[in-house]
Amino acid sequence: MVLSARGLRKEFAGFVAVGGVDLDVHHGKIHALIGPNGAGKTTVFNLLTKFLPPTGGRIELLGQDITRTPPAKVARMGLVRSFQISAIFPHLSVLDNVRVALQRPNGLATQFWRPAGALDVLTPRAFELLETVGLAEAAHRLAGDLSYGRKRVLEIATTLALDPKVLLLDEPMAGMGHEDVAVVAGLIRSLAADRAILMVEHNLDVVAELCDWITVLQAGKILAAGDYVTVSTDERVRVAYMGTEDE
Amino acid sequence: MAELSTRPTEAKSTARLEWLLVALGIVALLAAPFFFYPIFLMKIMCFALFACAFNLLLGYTGLLSFGHAAFFGGAAYFCAHTVKVWGVTPEVGILIGTAGAAVLGLVMGFFAIRRQGIYFAMITLALAQMFFFFCVQAPFTNGEDGIQNVPRGFLLGLLDLGRPLNIYYTVLGVFLIGVFAIWRIVNSPFGMVLRSIRENENRATSLGYSVANYKLAAFVMSAALAGLAGATKAIVFQFATLTDVTWQMSGEVILMTLLGGIGTMVGPMVGAGLVVTLQNTLATSGFPVTIATGAIFMICVLLFRRGIVGEIYAKLPGIKK
Numbered sequence: 001m002v003l004s005a006r007g008l009r010k011e012f013a014g015f016v017a018v019g020g021v022d023l024d025v026h027h028g029k030i031h032a033l034i035g036p037n038g039a040g041k042t043t044v045f046n047l048l049t050k051f052l053p054p055t056g057g058r059i060e061l062l063g064q065d066i067t068r069t070p071p072a073k074v075a076r077m078g079l080v081r082s083f084q085i086s087a088i089f090p091h092l093s094v095l096d097n098v099r100v101a102l103q104r105p106n107g108l109a110t111q112f113w114r115p116a117g118a119l120d121v122l123t124p125r126a127f128e129l130l131e132t133v134g135l136a137e138a139a140h141r142l143a144g145d146l147s148y149g150r151k152r153v154l155e156i157a158t159t160l161a162l163d164p165k166v167l168l169l170d171e172p173m174a175g176m177g178h179e180d181v182a183v184v185a186g187l188i189r190s191l192a193a194d195r196a197i198l199m200v201e202h203n204l205d206v207v208a209e210l211c212d213w214i215t216v217l218q219a220g221k222i223l224a225a226g227d228y229v230t231v232s233t234d235e236r237v238r239v240a241y242m243g244t245e246d247e
Numbered sequence: 248m249a250e251l252s253t254r255p256t257e258a259k260s261t262a263r264l265e266w267l268l269v270a271l272g273i274v275a276l277l278a279a280p281f282f283f284y285p286i287f288l289m290k291i292m293c294f295a296l297f298a299c300a301f302n303l304l305l306g307y308t309g310l311l312s313f314g315h316a317a318f319f320g321g322a323a324y325f326c327a328h329t330v331k332v333w334g335v336t337p338e339v340g341i342l343i344g345t346a347g348a349a350v351l352g353l354v355m356g357f358f359a360i361r362r363q364g365i366y367f368a369m370i371t372l373a374l375a376q377m378f379f380f381f382c383v384q385a386p387f388t389n390g391e392d393g394i395q396n397v398p399r400g401f402l403l404g405l406l407d408l409g410r411p412l413n414i415y416y417t418v419l420g421v422f423l424i425g426v427f428a429i430w431r432i433v434n435s436p437f438g439m440v441l442r443s444i445r446e447n448e449n450r451a452t453s454l455g456y457s458v459a460n461y462k463l464a465a466f467v468m469s470a471a472l473a474g475l476a477g478a479t480k481a482i483v484f485q486f487a488t489l490t491d492v493t494w495q496m497s498g499e500v501i502l503m504t505l506l507g508g509i510g511t512m513v514g515p516m517v518g519a520g521l522v523v524t525l526q527n528t529l530a531t532s533g534f535p536v537t538i539a540t541g542a543i544f545m546i547c548v549l550l551f552r553r554g555i556v557g558e559i560y561a562k563l564p565g566i567k568k
Contacts, residue, residue, distance in 0.1 A: 049453065070457070075453055075454060080453060080455075081453050083450065087447055087449065088447065089443050090446060091442075091446055092446060100440065100442075100451075103440065104456060109436060109440050109456065110436070110464075112436075112438065116439065118435075119436055158450075158454070162454060
């Protein structure tokens with residue numbers, strides 16, 4: 001177990017967005033967080049990555065308590081997230097998007113006196129990462145000019161630059177075309193080989209095919225947890241989640 | 248220019264063209280005092296450096312400070328006081344002014360970077376106003392009179408800055424060093440991180456960058472360089488007054504930067520040159536300067552939002568930024 005949360009809570013001025021969630025994310029496994037809109041999935045993400053401070057509960061990453069750790073520190077410890085809206089640096093080139101991520105782990109972040117050419121040592125590794133996601137030939141284009149699907153893929157490449165122990169993907173396939181979904185699904189599966197992945201996803205076909213464990217959230221609480229068969233046959237889940245999907 | 252090293256041939260030729268233009272610009276500045284009034288040129292250089300320092304924050308980090316006059320005018324006071332009262336040489340006075348502005352930047356930045364957008368601007372404005380009232384009250388600034396008759400002295404105790412060409416080339420040296428420093432910061436590994444913060448702050452955080460620290464560092468650097476410009480101006484004009492710490496001065500540097508083009512190296516210089524020229528021309532005509540600058544600002548916002556240099560870059564293919 002690399003990431004675990006116990007009794008995770010978040011209240012916004014009296015409104016309980018997340019009310020006592022327990023979650024365990026394991027190495028080499030893909031864990032899905034699903035639930036209807038407003039169930040608190042993204043809030044859980046923000047709590048785990050410390051973009052929001054929890055109002056209660058405890059979070060452990062690789063055996064260390066990170067309940068009060070700032071978000072950048074958590075990222076440096078190996079817990080890296082993606083965002084629901086594709087988070088890229090639009091006015092930087094595709095290559096520079098990845099290189100920026102490589103800079104800090106390689107000790108090239110604070111040198112304000114060195115020329116930008118100092119970053120050239122990162123270029124081969126950046127190209128490797130772009131190859132992984134099939135973006136190498138677009139390396140010199142502005143990231144903002146990429147199609148939506150390719151922006152998402154670029155974001156994954158950027159995240160991989162940090163070689164995270166735990167990868168949190170917030171709706172990685174949202175808004176993607178069919179072919180892109182297949183590509184990204186394959187990519188995620190290969191990434192899971194040597195890290196833990198927690199993802200929010202609405203596409204249940206993808207969840208069924210990809211994920212080892214599923215946690216269903218509703219109104220900030222866990223409704224059910226288990227593998228796809230267990231969860232999909234659960235009566236409460238059918239009513240709360242699948243039901244609304246069919247409408 | 249950060250992309251140059253990684254982009255093939257077309258970029259190489261662009262780079263060569265840029266270096267050629269830089270060389271031509273330096274030659275022009277070396278020759279300029281024989282054709283133009285040196286004080287006027289030095290004033291432009293001081294404001295150009297000020298605007299470039301401001302642009303380091305606005306254009307490359309995405310922080311709009313509305314309090315940069317505190318660093319510009321504050322450094323002028325520090326420099327004028329130490330040179331006149333303590334009797335230090337001008338280069339020491341300029342360094343003290345710069346260091347003072349950096350300290351001021353550290354304090355103001357510490358409070359301001361905790362907020363974003365308009366709140367950041369408002370806090371910098373409020374802190375700069377506090378500094379303004381400090382300057383009104385503090386005995387060493389002589390209140391409304393300012394510090395007058397600051398001796399230009401001898402650079403390194405040797406070179407008489409009372410001579411027009413000596414002071415001109417000294418100011419040119421300071422200007423070039425300052426601009427080079429900004430160019431180096433912008434196009435450095437650190438500068439890349441600043442750009443990523445400007446582009447998407449949350450994403451930069453999620454990549455492990457402690458965004459607040461980088462912002463504060465950029466704020467202090469920008470403050471110090473604005474101070475370098477202000478301190479140098481105090482030596483050139485031999486006085487430091489309240490004008491340079493007013494909020495209008497903070498507004499003026501924003502105008503210069505927007506007019507020339509934010510996020511470009513040359514833009515703020517062009518903007519500063521334009522505004523200073525305009526002020527000097529209109530000063531003798533009796534036409535209110537503020538109306539002219541206001542009108543220009545509106546035209547700029549309506550017709551060319553990227554600023555003069557920004558629009559030129561956008562029109563020329565092959566040159567980015």
